Amino acid sequence: MNNKKTTKKILKKPSTRITIASATIIAIVASAAMILWVLQSQTSPSALAQSYGSNGTTAATTANSIVSVNPNQSTNKEFWIDTVHFDGMTNLNAAKFCDTCSQNTPLHPAEKPPVNATIPSGGGFRITQPNRVGAWDFRSFTFAPDQIVVNQGDKVTLHFVGIQGVHHVITVDGIGSFTLLRGQIHTVSFTANNPGTINYYCHIHMPNMVGQILVLPKSV
Numbered sequence: 001m002n003n004k005k006t007t008k009k010i011l012k013k014p015s016t017r018i019t020i021a022s023a024t025i026i027a028i029v030a031s032a033a034m035i036l037w038v039l040q041s042q043t044s045p046s047a048l049a050q051s052y053g054s055n056g057t058t059a060a061t062t063a064n065s066i067v068s069v070n071p072n073q074s075t076n077k078e079f080w081i082d083t084v085h086f087d088g089m090t091n092l093n094a095a096k097f098c099d100t101c102s103q104n105t106p107l108h109p110a111e112k113p114p115v116n117a118t119i120p121s122g123g124g125f126r127i128t129q130p131n132r133v134g135a136w137d138f139r140s141f142t143f144a145p146d147q148i149v150v151n152q153g154d155k156v157t158l159h160f161v162g163i164q165g166v167h168h169v170i171t172v173d174g175i176g177s178f179t180l181l182r183g184q185i186h187t188v189s190f191t192a193n194n195p196g197t198i199n200y201y202c203h204i205h206m207p208n209m210v211g212q213i214l215v216l217p218k219s220v
Contacts, residue, residue, distance in 0.1 A: 092134030
């Protein structure tokens with residue numbers, strides 16, 4: 001009871017009321033400053049992209065600006081074409097987690113080769129039967145790149161690189177055929193005189209190891 005009376009007396013004093021009001025204002029200002037700091041620290045990625053370049057320096061343009069680029073006007077076009085294949089390796093048994101393997105790859109479920117699989121003939125696709133531990137794979141040969149765009153009148157140079165596959169027998173329409181072994185590079189050059197398409201393909205790995213050169217017509 002005495003404590004309540006003492007509190008009332010203190011609150012009645014003007015100096016005490018001013019002190020309490022000042023403390024309240026300070027608390028409000030501090031809270032507002034804290035909210036502002038949080039909002040500033042949570043800058044959106046787009047705002048950061050507008051302020052800084054990829055190397056951390058201030059960017060000259062914003063993320064939403066349009067940049068004009070002058071295309072290469074050279075009529076000499078050179079391409080490197082790799083002979084590669086893709087392998088889908090799997091197993092009759094589901095993969096188990098390996099805590100000591102050099103790579104932590106996603107685990108695959110148990111898979112069986114498709115029954116009576118119908119894949120095109122020609123050597124471009126291959127299914128290997130499961131070995132003693134159940135491993136098998138599906139392979140597809142291809143060119144990389146398998147599509148090239150040039151302009152009519154361009155001088156085109158193609159470097160075919162033997163990366164995967166023991167050997168290939170490749171034809172470039174209108175140019176000729178050649179054999180390419182692993183580790184070899186064979187170069188052909190020609191002028192794309194006429195608009196249209198020029199195919200290149202491997203006779204051993206048809207029908208999917210095929211590429212195409214699109215020759216765009218000259219602008220009028």
